[in-house]
Amino acid sequence: MTGDYVLEGLAVPESLNLLHDLLERVGREQPDLDRRDLMMFETAVIEVAGNVVEHGRPPGDVVWTFRLSVLPDRLEGVLSDSGEKYPGGTWGTAMPSDLLQEDGRGLALATAVLDSLEYERAAAANHWTMLRRRS
C-alpha cells in the first residue's frame, strides 16, 4: 500500500505534535508498513523538524511544508522551510564525545535511522530530504 501526505505549518515547537499526529495517521492508514520503519522514520522527521524550529531564522516566522511519500520500497519525506539558509556545516552519525552533553545529537540521530539525509538550498527555501528503505 502506498500514499502521499502533506502538512503545512509554522515552524514552532507545538507544530512538532502535528507532525507526530500525521505519522500516527500514516501508521493507521498503512497497516502493512513495518512498525519499526515508521517509528525510526518518525524519529528522523522530528529531529530534522526540531532542528528547523531551533535554528530557523527569523524565529517564529518560518513556515514549513512536509511531504511524505509511502512507496513500495521506501519512505521518503521532504521538509521544506522558508527560513534563511541553514547555517550549520556538515553532519554525520558522530554523537557528542561527552556523554553528559545535553544537546548536539539531533541530526546525528536522524542520520543514524535513515538511509540518507540530504540538505539543499533552492528557491529561497531549505529542503531536507529523508529516505528510509522499507524492511
Place this chain on the structure above:
Amino acid sequence: MTVEAQQEPYGRHRGDARPGLFRRPDVLHQTPAYVDPGGAALMTETRTAVLQPTGRLNMVASPAFKNLVEETVASGQTRIVVDLGQVTFIDSSGLGALISALKATRQAGGDLRIADVPDQVMSVLRLTNLDRVLRVHPTVVDASRDW
C-alpha cells in the same frame, strides 16, 4: 455523609497542573524508618521520587519535565526513578532533559534511574550511546531498590 480526607496526590508539586507529567504517588519509594543514632528522633528517609512523564517527551514537553526534576531535587528528593512506561516517543531534547536530570540528581548527592523503557526510547538510547550513562531497569520496583 462522610467526607474523605483529601490527599495531596503528588506532593508539593501537583501534577494535574501539568498535563502528561506527574509523580506516581502509589510507588513513591521509602526506605524503612530508622532510629536516629542520637537517640530520640524517629526519621523516615524519603529521598526517592518516581516521575512518570506520559506521551511524547519532545521539545514541547521537555522543559516541563526539566522543571519538575529541578523542583523535586530542590525539595530534597535526590534519587529519582523516571518511569518511561507511558512515554510513546522521545527525541533528542527529551534525551537532553534526562541527561540534565541525571546531572542535577548527582550534583545533589543522588542519582537517576530509568525504568520500563519502551522500544523507541531504547532504540534511541542505544543509537546515542546514552544507555551507557542512563541506567535502565525493567520495572520501577527494580529501579527503586538498592541505591
